[in-house]
Amino acid sequence: MELVTKDRNTIDPLEAIETHNNTATLAINPLESEAIYIFREVVAQFEKPVLLFSGGKDSITLVRLAQKAFYPSKIPFPLLHIDTGHNFPETIAFRDKLVKELGVELIVRYVQDSIDQGKVIEEKGKYASRNSLQTTTLLDALEEFKFDAAIGGARRDEEKARAKERIFSVRDDFGQWDEKNQRPELFDHLNGKISLGQNVRVFPISNWTELDVWSYIAKEKIEIPSIYFAHTRKTFVRDGMIWSADDAVYREEDEVVEERLVRFRTVGDMSCTAAVLSDAVTLEKVVEEIRASTISERGARIDDKRSEAAMEKRKQQGYF
Amino acid sequence: MEVLKIATAGSVDDGKSTLIGRILYDTQSLTTDKLEAIEAKSKANGFDYLDFSLATDGLVAEREQGITIDVAHIYFSSKTKSYIVADTPGHIEYTRNMVTGASTSQASIILVDARKGVIEQTYRHFFINNLLRVKDIIVAINKMDLVDFSESIYEEIKADFQEMIAKSEYKEQNITFIPVSALLGDNVVATSENTPWYSGNTLLDHLEGLEAQDVYEQSHMRFPVQMVIRPKQTHFHDFRGYAGKIYGDDLEVGDEITVLPSLTTSRVKEIYFFDQKFDKAGRGSSCTITLEDDLNISRGDMIVKNAERPNVGKQLEAKVCWMDTKELQPGTQYFLQSGSNRILAKIKGVSGVIHTDFSGEDITANSLKLNEVGNVNILMSRPLAYDSYTENKISGSFILIDAHTNTTAGVGFVK
Numbered sequence: 001m002e003l004v005t006k007d008r009n010t011i012d013p014l015e016a017i018e019t020h021n022n023t024a025t026l027a028i029n030p031l032e033s034e035a036i037y038i039f040r041e042v043v044a045q046f047e048k049p050v051l052l053f054s055g056g057k058d059s060i061t062l063v064r065l066a067q068k069a070f071y072p073s074k075i076p077f078p079l080l081h082i083d084t085g086h087n088f089p090e091t092i093a094f095r096d097k098l099v100k101e102l103g104v105e106l107i108v109r110y111v112q113d114s115i116d117q118g119k120v121i122e123e124k125g126k127y128a129s130r131n132s133l134q135t136t137t138l139l140d141a142l143e144e145f146k147f148d149a150a151i152g153g154a155r156r157d158e159e160k161a162r163a164k165e166r167i168f169s170v171r172d173d174f175g176q177w178d179e180k181n182q183r184p185e186l187f188d189h190l191n192g193k194i195s196l197g198q199n200v201r202v203f204p205i206s207n208w209t210e211l212d213v214w215s216y217i218a219k220e221k222i223e224i225p226s227i228y229f230a231h232t233r234k235t236f237v238r239d240g241m242i243w244s245a246d247d248a249v250y251r252e253e254d255e256v257v258e259e260r261l262v263r264f265r266t267v268g269d270m271s272c273t274a275a276v277l278s279d280a281v282t283l284e285k286v287v288e289e290i291r292a293s294t295i296s297e298r299g300a301r302i303d304d305k306r307s308e309a310a311m312e313k314r315k316q317q318g319y320f
Numbered sequence: 321m322e323v324l325k326i327a328t329a330g331s332v333d334d335g336k337s338t339l340i341g342r343i344l345y346d347t348q349s350l351t352t353d354k355l356e357a358i359e360a361k362s363k364a365n366g367f368d369y370l371d372f373s374l375a376t377d378g379l380v381a382e383r384e385q386g387i388t389i390d391v392a393h394i395y396f397s398s399k400t401k402s403y404i405v406a407d408t409p410g411h412i413e414y415t416r417n418m419v420t421g422a423s424t425s426q427a428s429i430i431l432v433d434a435r436k437g438v439i440e441q442t443y444r445h446f447f448i449n450n451l452l453r454v455k456d457i458i459v460a461i462n463k464m465d466l467v468d469f470s471e472s473i474y475e476e477i478k479a480d481f482q483e484m485i486a487k488s489e490y491k492e493q494n495i496t497f498i499p500v501s502a503l504l505g506d507n508v509v510a511t512s513e514n515t516p517w518y519s520g521n522t523l524l525d526h527l528e529g530l531e532a533q534d535v536y537e538q539s540h541m542r543f544p545v546q547m548v549i550r551p552k553q554t555h556f557h558d559f560r561g562y563a564g565k566i567y568g569d570d571l572e573v574g575d576e577i578t579v580l581p582s583l584t585t586s587r588v589k590e591i592y593f594f595d596q597k598f599d600k601a602g603r604g605s606s607c608t609i610t611l612e613d614d615l616n617i618s619r620g621d622m623i624v625k626n627a628e629r630p631n632v633g634k635q636l637e638a639k640v641c642w643m644d645t646k647e648l649q650p651g652t653q654y655f656l657q658s659g660s661n662r663i664l665a666k667i668k669g670v671s672g673v674i675h676t677d678f679s680g681e682d683i684t685a686n687s688l689k690l691n692e693v694g695n696v697n698i699l700m701s702r703p704l705a706y707d708s709y710t711e712n713k714i715s716g717s718f719i720l721i722d723a724h725t726n727t728t729a730g731v732g733f734v735k
Contacts, residue, residue: 025570026593026601030323030534036606037565040546044619044660068594071608072559073551156393163392182390183728184420184643187535188565189657189719193726207323207404209395293351 031212032065035204037188038167039069039151042202043076045192046149049202052138053079053106055091056267057224058153058205061213063098064222065204066151078105080150082138084130085112086248086270094225109141128250129272139175142199149192151202157209167206173197210265211290218283228286230263230278241274265290321397322532327406327421327454329445330431335462339431339502340394340407341372343524346509349396369503390414391421398528415691416643419448419731423717426535427456427527434467434499438480443677446481450488451639451693451733453709455537456530457495460523465501469514474499487678490710498523534604539568539712541603542630543623544659549608561592561608562617564660567714571609572600576626579617580705585626586613620661622705622715630707630715637735638709639674640688640696644722644729648688648696654729656700658718663704665720668697688730696732709733 042049051066053059066075081095099106111133114120119140120133142150156163166185171177183191194200205213217224234245236255243249245257248270262275263286280286330336341358344350350358362371394405406421408414422428428449432442449457459481467473478497485495498507499515500523506512509524521529549561575588591598592608601607609623617623624630642648648667656665673685673694681695688694709716720730 024598024600026591026598026605026607028602028605030604033565033604033606037546040563040606041660044547069563069606070549071592071594072553072556072561073549157395160392163394164390179390184416184731186420186423186719186728186731187717188659188714189717189731191657191719191721191726191728193655193721195726207393207395209397209402211397212402 029216031205031208032068032216034207035062035065036069038190038202038204039066041190041192042149042151042204043070045190046200048145048147049077049149049151050080050107050142050145050147051075051077051151052153053081053095054153054267055081055087055095055225056153057213057217057228058155060098060222060224061208061216062151062153062204063102064220067102075102075104077151078107080107080109080141080145080147082134082141083108083110083112084134084269084271085110086130088225088227088244088264088267088270090225090227091267094223098223107141107145109137109144111137113137114140125250129269131269131272134269135175142175147199148194149200149202151204153205154201154203155208155210155213156203156206165203165206167203168192169201169203170194171199171201175199211287214283214287214290218287221283225267227264227267230261230281230285232259233262233275234258235260235262235275242276243274244270246270322401323404324401324427324527324530324532325404325406325425325535326427326429326527327408327418327425327449328429328431329408329418329422329449330462331433331436331439331441331445334431334433335373335502336431337373337407338371339429339460339462339500339508339523340405341370341374342502342505342508344394344396345370345372346505347396347398347524372502391417398524400528401532403527413691415444415448416641418445419452419641419643422449422452422454423731424535425454426533427458427530428454429458429460429523432459432461432477432481434461434463434470434473434477437473437477438484440677442481443484446484446488447676447678447693448641450490450493451641453490453493453713455493457493458523458526459495459497460502461497461499462502464499464506464515465504469499469506469512471515471517474518484678496520496526498526536567536603536713538603540628540630540707541569541571541625542567542707542712542715543571543609544661544714545617545619545621545623546660547619548617559610560614561610562623563606563608564623565606566601566603568603568712570600570602573598577611577623578626578629579615580622580624580630581632581703582616582621583632584613584615586611586615588612622659622661624705630705630712632703632705634700634703635668635698636700636704636706637695637697638718638732639693639735640720640730640732641693642688642690642730644727645690646722646725646729647690648694648720648730650686653723655721655723656698656704656718656732657721658704658706659714661704662721664701664723666699666701668699671695671697695735698732706734708735 111130114137120136235242236257263278280289328336358374361374392407396403408418408421430445500507507522543564545562546564578585589612590610591601650667650669652667656663670686672681672683673692674681707715716734718732719728722729
């Protein structure tokens, strides 16, 4: 699906500067400016940062912001993808293309390996998901590479527990979040000092809303995986939500598969990410749809519906 | 779109979270699934009304106790603005969270319970907003429904509050009083029929009328260098850019600049933002600049305009708000961090604890406890470029980092 224009990644930097030689005043986008500031603080304050890349729109936005923060240098840290094995194939193809264009290092660690090593046990049955299993694989990867800062695309508007998250969020040796004992964050004075064994989760787009992300993607003409746009897909309906009829998604015999015109609002593990009916085939239409929407983005995430404090519990255990 | 950052402050049960929930509800910012969750929970708790505080109290402990413990960030938008609300706890032991919320906000809503009027905590809330020089203060006199929407009670509270303003140090704040009922919605988004004696704006209308600016306000240009960008690629072999955020005022190509603390001078050659060059960049922009001359500049240095030099020195006096359970004691070492600059520092002395009810200070105190504000004298191991907080909020403020636990132990406002 050719929906977006040529990506800026492929433009020769020198050519770009000459053709964009403006004589104007730089217009400020306060959220973008804040995110770039945070990226630079991470690289300056930590020895080995890494960007957690899921292939979703938020992490793709992070990549563009990182490009902006360090230009004309390349992005000075690798991307880490925790692969649940239940990815949308479109996302993986997109990921590999992006990494190649940017010339950055991609590290992939597999939840399947954690299962095979007996570190986690796969959930079974109707609502089985590998989403919470990711935490173990993530913590192991952070330890393996001695990453001291993991940059993520979580936003405070997503969920109530995330609304209390800091920009620099300190985690202990076990990756745990001590929500009642968080460091105060004042002005732009970001404190990244940590003790041995601790690491930090960093959230540069904390203050963005879902609509902010989409508006930015549209304005910047950032390429995103095709599953974010309306497409015909084999699906079935359970508990009022639309699920992709793939092998990775458990399906009862009486759950009927039908082709529907759908798109995804978040790109997580296939087994816990529901689709929405949509005919939005362009970024402009997607932005319009989000603006008019009355259901929150995580309303389509079954993992949050397990209990009212589902996210808080996962975060205490090291989920990002 | 403009982004307006607001903080809220109030005592326990003043209805702060309810007020925010009400704004979200009345501006149709609550999505169906969130609203359904609130309805279900309100019903389960046996309420015959919607408990909007459920929209913001995010942690399990908070929902159990029905209070706000930590700063929660809430987002909503109107046709003209995006709003970011830092909802902060009212309990005295969470004063540090209130300071945190106010530090990144341009406006503050202080809640007063109409039945209780101006109480000790109101003094403290206003004191902090005054200390931090938050520009716009909205005093929401809440629970008007419980005092029969009485004009005389509203006027009494307003008079008490004004008495407090008269005692404050910073008098240039814009202070607005609004009678509201967060629970029933009076004067929050819709004009109330119960307050015919009130001719002012509703809370949301008032917020809509504020000009969204960054919290750092107009001042002298300050450019703290975050990092040096040296790509060492063929195209940019000799490129040496200084990455940072511009505070206070515009920066233009050709500006004569001084680098601190070295006092070397040069001129701005280029201003980059990603792959584009600009002649001028406004305050608030994160850009990368190059200079005409090859200077030795590193992270922590500050670039300023020649005619607008700040103070440079190894000693400063500041008002410090203490945020750690471990007391601030003279002789102790901390890291002082202002923007991108982190310097080993030593507390020379504490010369008094300031009463947060505007009744002066206790000059006999020589240490600072959690949630106290005091006058502190600090010695640094290297010279720091700084302004007074009244002149410049970014170069006039700093945090103190505990050298052992690495926690942010306090925040300082340079005198």
